[in-house]
Amino acid sequence: MSGAELISLGCRLNIAESERMRRMLSGEDNLIVVNSCAVTAEAVRQTRQAIRRARRARPDARLLVTGCAADIEREELAAMPEVDGLIANAAKLDPRAWNVPGEAAPLAPSRTRAFIAVQNGCDHACTFCVIPQGRGKSRSLTIAQVLGEVEQHLGEGAAEVVITGVDVTSWGHDLPDQPRLGSLARAILGAFPQLARLRMSSLDGIEIDEELFELFAGEERLMPHLHLSLQHGHDLILKRMKRRHLRADAIDLVTRLKLRRPEIAVGADLIAGFPTETEEHHQANLSIIEQLDIVHGHIFPYSPRPGTPAARIPQVAREVIKRRAAELREAVNRARSRWLQSLVGKPLSVLAERDGTGYAPQFARVLVPAGVSAGKCITVTPQVIEEGLLV
Structure with missing residues (x-):
């Protein structure tokens, strides 16, 4: 694999920060980073679950936790046997906290x-x-x-x-x-x-x-x-x-x-x-x-x-x-x-994602035709709704 594996939970801010960390840690192949959330008790439970799942999937990787739960639930997360260390939330975008060079090589964006x-x-x-x-x-x-x-x-x-x-x-x-x-x-x-x-x-x-x-x-x-x-x-x-x-x-x-x-x-x-x-x-x-x-x-x-x-x-x-x-x-x-x-029945401008769906301007999720490249905007006129997806 190329670079650290980033697991992001919670808000869109965490997603944005995970993308920056992914670039920063592009040379760290044997590293898992869980960017945690603590907004609710359920978010903390999901953080713990993600840590355990990541450890089972890659038992030999180094696993570090950052994000809000790494500060707010610090003692509890540090005590988990799956966790190798914690990075303070305020320091997670600082290369010095990870002991990596300050200038990382550019990566292809993981999202459209x-x-x-x-x-x-x-x-x-x-x-x-x-x-x-x-x-x-x-x-x-x-x-x-x-x-x-x-x-x-x-x-x-x-x-x-x-x-x-x-x-x-x-x-x-x-x-x-x-x-x-x-x-x-x-x-x-x-x-x-x-x-x-x-x-x-x-x-x-x-x-x-x-x-x-x-x-x-x-x-x-x-x-x-x-x-x-x-x-x-x-x-x-x-x-x-x-x-x-x-x-x-x-x-x-x-x-x-x-x-x-x-x-x-x-x-x-x-x-x-x-x-x-x-x-x-x-x-x-x-x-x-x-x-x-x-x-x-x-x-x-x-x-x-x-x-x-x-x-x-x-x-x-x-x-x-x-x-x-x-x-x-x-x-x-x-x-x-x-x-x-x-x-339904209305032409929608849809930005295609990598999973075969895309989003209309109003953030409705729409099925896109096969073969459409991720990142391309196309017009789709949905005819039905299937499991919350416009098709």
């Missing part, structure tokens, strides 16, 4: 979409969230640094750029003159007219600035796919989470955007069973799915994370959390099925 981490860390204190413990304070790349990364990926054949980070809409707060995310998006689109598709990862809706709103509303090259870090549909729970938005803020944002660009597909992160959540609160969570027409739903059953305020307030029973999470998933699945059906 380039994930670019424009920001890391978080300055907020949501009561359920452990991620600031593993990522630190918010810090941003400059526009020049981002444009340099975009240029590199486009030169290597990437057909779509995905902007990602821990708290993407806080990008620029720590830079001179405090630019907003909309100015970064406009700079990317202006500098690279050949870039056909720019996509945003999860955004905090209350921090979407006017320039970014206008780009979402009217710029065809910014994909019509808005994923909100929503978390809940009831104001009291949002306040107990220490979120900065209310239900009405999310409704207003989506309503205004859809008036301008009706094809926008909405996604959202939602937590089931947050401490003190009653059945009334849960019903509000369910109803926000219908009201916003959430078709890309990430449902997280609440789990207490170490050192967070929410872990110290009255908890909801695990069986109740499990039931409510299932009901939220069912509601998203119903909305998603209606949405996919509305795309």
Whole structure:
């Protein structure tokens, strides 16, 4: 094999960082790196599972763990017999931490979409969230640094750029003159007219600035796919989470955007069973799915994370959390099925992936004809839906 084997769990930021580590470790053939996640107890369980699976598959390789769980669950992961060592999350992109040269040979991109981490860390204190413990304070790349990364990926054949980070809409707060995310998006689109598709990862809706709103509303090259870090549909729970938005803020944002660009597909992160959540609160969570027409739903059953305020307030029973999470998933699945059906018979511009499928601008997954090269954009008119795939 060529270079280290990277196993990435969790968010798109981890994917972006894994790609950079893959380049950096291109000469390390007998190395496995697990880039871990700790956002929930389930994420930590999956990290442990990935470690054990990797060790069984390659018993003689050196296995190192980095990512958020390597900081937040450090003692527990270090005690696993499968693990040879841990690399601190803050050091994982530093060649010195791996004892490798600073300049790695370029590699062919492993994805048709380039994930670019424009920001890391978080300055907020949501009561359920452990991620600031593993990522630190918010810090941003400059526009020049981002444009340099975009240029590199486009030169290597990437057909779509995905902007990602821990708290993407806080990008620029720590830079001179405090630019907003909309100015970064406009700079990317202006500098690279050949870039056909720019996509945003999860955004905090209350921090979407006017320039970014206008780009979402009217710029065809910014994909019509808005994923909100929503978390809940009831104001009291949002306040107990220490979120900065209310239900009405999310409704207003989506309503205004859809008036301008009706094809926008909405996604959202939602937590089931947050401490003190009653059945009334849960019903509000369910109803926000219908009201916003959430078709890309990430449902997280609440789990207490170490050192967070929410872990110290009255908890909801695990069986109740499990039931409510299932009901939220069912509601998203119903909305998603209606949405996919509305795309049947319509020509869609699809970016082909390596697995024989591809993604439309709204992030609907589509089967592409045999023989289409990965990274090529083609027009597909789906006729049916098969297991969530437009065919």
